[in-house]
Amino acid sequence: MPPVSMKKVDIVSALCVIPICIYVFYESGQWPILPDLGNPAWIPRGVAAILFGAALLLLGKALKGGSLTLPGRLEGADRSRVLWVAVLTGVYLCVIERLGFMTTTAPYLFGFSLVLGERRWVRLILFALVVPVATYLLFDTALNVPLPRGLFR
Numbered sequence: 507m508p509p510v511s512m513k514k515v516d517i518v519s520a521l522c523v524i525p526i527c528i529y530v531f532y533e534s535g536q537w538p539i540l541p542d543l544g545n546p547a548w549i550p551r552g553v554a555a556i557l558f559g560a561a562l563l564l565l566g567k568a569l570k571g572g573s574l575t576l577p578g579r580l581e582g583a584d585r586s587r588v589l590w591v592a593v594l595t596g597v598y599l600c601v602i603e604r605l606g607f608m609t610t611t612a613p614y615l616f617g618f619s620l621v622l623g624e625r626r627w628v629r630l631i632l633f634a635l636v637v638p639v640a641t642y643l644l645f646d647t648a649l650n651v652p653l654p655r656g657l658f659r
Contacts, residue, residue: 606656
């Protein structure tokens with residue numbers, strides 16, 4: 507099978523992400539500034555600005571012909587991995603609000619890593635436990651960004 511260029515995918519992805527970044531940047535500017543908390547818009551605006559820059563870089567690289575090429579279309583085990591990751595992510599998004607961030611993220615990351623081929627159990631378990639705990643401590647505790655509590659309300 508001939509190599510498959512990612513040029514069209516890169517262009518379409520960038521053109522989809524850019525308006526979303528502009529919308530998030532604009533909309534977050536409309537949020538009220540509370541006297542005790544400061545400006546709540548700096549996190550979404552920062553993420554939108556960085557993502558906007560990345561999308562522009564991706565678009566520029568694609569238009570200059572610098573997109574990656576795949577050796578062929580996804581088939582067999584590779585296609586199966588992509589589909590399993592999509593299913594896991596869909597289920598994760600459906601249950602995170604009900605079950606909570608910690609109770610859903612650990613099994614999700616464990617399954618995600620397993621599907622992608624990690625077979626060392628110590629790494630699987632450490633990754634599945636350390637990443638959600640670190641994320642929780644950073645966002646919920648340090649930055650006061652509430653994460654879904656689910657069963658632990």
